[in-house]
Amino acid sequence: MSTSELGGTALPQERRIVTEIPGPRSQEIEARRTKAVAAGVASSLPAYVVAAGGGILKDADGNQIIDLGSGIAVTTVGNSNPRVVERAAAQLSAFTHTCFMVNPYEGYIELAEKLNALTPGGFDKRTVLLNSGAEAVENAVKIARAHTGRDAVVVFDHAYHGRTNLTMAMTAKAHPYKAGFGPFAGEVYRAPMSYPYRDNDAAGTKVSGEDAAKRVMTMIDKQIGADNVAALVIEPIQGEGGFIVPAEGFLPALVEYARANGIVFVADEVQAGFARTGKMFASEWEGIEPDLVTTAKGIAGGLPLSAVTGRAEIIDSVGAGGLGGTYGGNPTAVAAALGAIEAYEQDDLVARALQIGEIITERVVRLQTEHPEVGDIRGRGAMQAIELVARDSIEPNPDLAKAVAAYAAKNAVLVLVTGTFGNVLRFLPPLTISDELLNEAFDVLEEAFADALG
Numbered sequence: 001m002s003t004s005e006l007g008g009t010a011l012p013q014e015r016r017i018v019t020e021i022p023g024p025r026s027q028e029i030e031a032r033r034t035k036a037v038a039a040g041v042a043s044s045l046p047a048y049v050v051a052a053g054g055g056i057l058k059d060a061d062g063n064q065i066i067d068l069g070s071g072i073a074v075t076t077v078g079n080s081n082p083r084v085v086e087r088a089a090a091q092l093s094a095f096t097h098t099c100f101m102v103n104p105y106e107g108y109i110e111l112a113e114k115l116n117a118l119t120p121g122g123f124d125k126r127t128v129l130l131n132s133g134a135e136a137v138e139n140a141v142k143i144a145r146a147h148t149g150r151d152a153v154v155v156f157d158h159a160y161h162g163r164t165n166l167t168m169a170m171t172a173k174a175h176p177y178k179a180g181f182g183p184f185a186g187e188v189y190r191a192p193m194s195y196p197y198r199d200n201d202a203a204g205t206k207v208s209g210e211d212a213a214k215r216v217m218t219m220i221d222k223q224i225g226a227d228n229v230a231a232l233v234i235e236p237i238q239g240e241g242g243f244i245v246p247a248e249g250f251l252p253a254l255v256e257y258a259r260a261n262g263i264v265f266v267a268d269e270v271q272a273g274f275a276r277t278g279k280m281f282a283s284e285w286e287g288i289e290p291d292l293v294t295t296a297k298g299i300a301g302g303l304p305l306s307a308v309t310g311r312a313e314i315i316d317s318v319g320a321g322g323l324g325g326t327y328g329g330n331p332t333a334v335a336a337a338l339g340a341i342e343a344y345e346q347d348d349l350v351a352r353a354l355q356i357g358e359i360i361t362e363r364v365v366r367l368q369t370e371h372p373e374v375g376d377i378r379g380r381g382a383m384q385a386i387e388l389v390a391r392d393s394i395e396p397n398p399d400l401a402k403a404v405a406a407y408a409a410k411n412a413v414l415v416l417v418t419g420t421f422g423n424v425l426r427f428l429p430p431l432t433i434s435d436e437l438l439n440e441a442f443d444v445l446e447e448a449f450a451d452a453l454g
């Protein structure tokens with residue numbers, strides 16, 4: 001059987017438990033791994049995958065696991081989506097690499113045109129293609145510094161921007177991302193985030209988006225000086241931080257402040273972008289038009305690719321040769337991205353993300369009525385999460401998150417734990433998952449909560 005017969009849309013869409021998970025074959029491979037692979041690279045569920053598609057991951061023992069992770073919001077169009085496979089395969093046969101900085105090819109231009117048209121804002125735009133999310137964020141900062149002639153970069157509590165030296169400095173969480181890896185890049189300043197579930201003023205009322213934004217402006221004015229700030233970089237919905245959706249009005253107020261002070265506003269849409277939230281980009285939910293948008297994860301159906309897209313006059317501040325990289329905009333990854341974008345547009349995946357969001361919301365609301373440990377339900381579209389706490393308090397409950405994820409894994413459902421406090425379960429299914437599989441996954445999660453809490 002060829003790979004295309006094994007994975008993608010050909011894979012039977014059913015949960016199947018053949019052995020314990022991980023099974024004997026996966027355990028054999030895992031034993032080799034510990035002798036061959038760096039210990040620093042961890043895996044949430046060491047069931048080794050042999051095929052994937054729709055809402056299913058098939059492992060080396062024949063187990064079929066329901067996928068609520070999409071390889072961390074990457075396979076949003078589904079694994080081995082036919083539109084991605086067809087274009088990438090044709091490109092692989094035509095040529096594999098020239099380096100765009102040596103001999104260019106048309107696909108790069110076509111993708112740049114697409115990204116310029118799809119990202120928020122009707123203004124003249126430019127795009128540079130790179131390999132990873134972190135690399136896109138680094139390049140957004142380079143561009144903002146070149147454009148403004150300023151040094152400072154403002155980021156937020158709970159932020160995640162990557163694992164390179166600059167993006168580690170921009171990322172908030174010490175363990176496991178930063179501890180032991182310093183010293184970090186300078187001129188990175190952390191501002192308070194709007195976190196509605198945990199953000200009350202002295203009188204116990206929720207801090208509004210406007211007031212949370214004022215807190216940021218005061219911090220910048222007093223501690224940095226707005227005229228020293230090159231870029232303000234923010235995830236419109238924070239990913240690794242725990243799917244924190246800032247209070248309404250927070251993002252628009254920051255955009256306005258950035259514009260008034262000549263600061264480049266960068267929306268890091270690496271996790272929230274590409275139909276995931278029920279809009280093509282999460283920035284659209286509040287109608288903001290970032291100066292620069294960084295994209296990666298959902299961009300190319302699983303192939304490594306990222307981009308910075310934004311205002312022409314800002315991006316073109318960098319002269320010829322100032323941006324690039326050997327593999328940036330690799331032709332196969334570009335072809336895959338054109339296939340993925342075709343899928344987002346032709347297969348109504350933005351609408352599908354909203355439907356998935358409705359199903360998840362209904363299920364987690366039901367879960368919350370039974371278990372008050374579900375402290376907060378938040379997210380947009382198919383980017384939903386629940387924050388787990390101790391009963392009758394908002395004390396983070398990472399043990400419960402771990403127990404539920406472990407029970408789910410044993411029962412062939414993959415769910416990812418995240419958040420600054422390790423107490424958030426996030427739901428990021430491929431948009432090609434069926435309603436039946438999605439509901440079945442939540443049946444298992446209900447059992448998991450009952451098992452953990454009695």
Ligand SMILES: *Cc1c(COP(=O)(O)O)cnc(C)c1O
Nearest residue numbers: 132133134160161162239270271
């Ligand atoms: C994953 C992520 C990154 C880093 O992307 P990599 O491809 O892992 O380098 C940056 N920003 C956000 C918001 C992310 O979720």
